[in-house]
Amino acid sequence: MLTVAGWLTLVVWLGLTFGHGWFWLTDQRLPARSPRDATQPAGWPSVAIVVPARDEAAVLPRTLPTLLAQRYPGAARVILVDDDSSDGTGTLARTLGATPGAVPLTVVTPDALPAGWTGKLWAAARGVAEAGAVDFVLLTDADIAHGPASLETLVAVSDGFDLVSQMAVLRTETAWERLIVPAFVYFFAMLYPFRRVNNPRSRVAAAAGGCVLVRRGALERAGGLAAIRGAVIDDVALARAVSSTGGRTWLGFATTVHSVRPYPRLADLWHMVARTAYTQLRHSPLVLAGTVLGLALVFLAPPALTFAGPSWPALAAWLLMAATFVPIARYYRQWPVLGVLLPVTALLYTLMTLDSARRHFLGRGAGWKGRHYSSTEDSA
Known part of the structure; x- marks a missing residue:
């Protein structure tokens, strides 16, 4: 036996x-780009970076400046949605946004959370509404730090895709983080093999919520964030909604997108x-x-x-x-x-x-x- x-x-x-x-392979990654890359798009689309934030004053000084410093050749703006924070998140964000030469920042607050919505999606929906008629929306979490060419790279490779997402590099500084965090990513990839997500003939759809670039038109065809308003695992839900209406999705491992949120204890x-x-x-x-x-x-x-x-x-x-x-x-x-x-x-x-x-x-x-x-x- x-x-x-x-x-x-x-x-x-x-x-x-x-x-x-x-x-188990980690080869699904966006190509590195330089300012002189010969594959620059003919015209750069407009992008709104939407950041739902609830009591994030501890991490914003390490993450928000990386969004405000994006080297993006087209029109871009950052919309931080202060979701009923009690730690001065909104005030801190406005202070950080006053840096000369920064990407324009708007800080807004959502209305009272309605029944059937999760708080993060309601805040994100407020940010999308504030964005108006842009070509793309980048949904990113408040604890995510981006490399200076992150937005440019995402947009540059988005041709042919309606949703492009990167699994942010999570923090692995403590012993428990080193034991559990890489395995968490391993198990996620086992549930949603990245190569299958990226195969147009596959029905597997998934995304990683810390970094999701979605076409505004594809988002609207999928019913907007209202279509997944009760989803707790909102990243996968969004990818499935986009895929269900014929949209193409791509998911890969990040190299310049990092989560700074600590998980020091078991x-x-x-x-x-x-x-x-x-x-x-x-x-x-x-x-x-x-x-x-x-x-x-x-x-x-x-x-x-x-x-x-x-x-x-x-x-x-x-x-x-x-x-x-x-x-x-x-x-x-x-x-x-x-x-x-x-x-x-x-x-x-x-x-x-x-x-x-x-x-x-x-x-x-x-x-x-x-x-x-x-x-x-x-x-x-």
């Missing part, structure tokens, strides 16, 4: 490695995952059970069978698992050997997912900065 189970885990990992969209990372994990499973106990079983078979069984047997096929599966983690580890400049610890991280994610379901059944639902969403109607 152990031998059969070991061979089963090896077959699973062979299938994932070579038959699941090469999810408790911080636990909350980050647990607040949306059960939403990702569409609040379904059946899907939850299947997910836990799948995580156990794929990630926990290989080391368990290796030590129980010993099972050489299970050991081969474990080593194959670790090998697929190497590109992500290198992308985050971490030790490749961390892939051997993926079963430990997968166990933590399993517990976080179960805790997410527990929170939902206790009526706490997904929560962020004082708001909780317990609705089962999530477009993601």
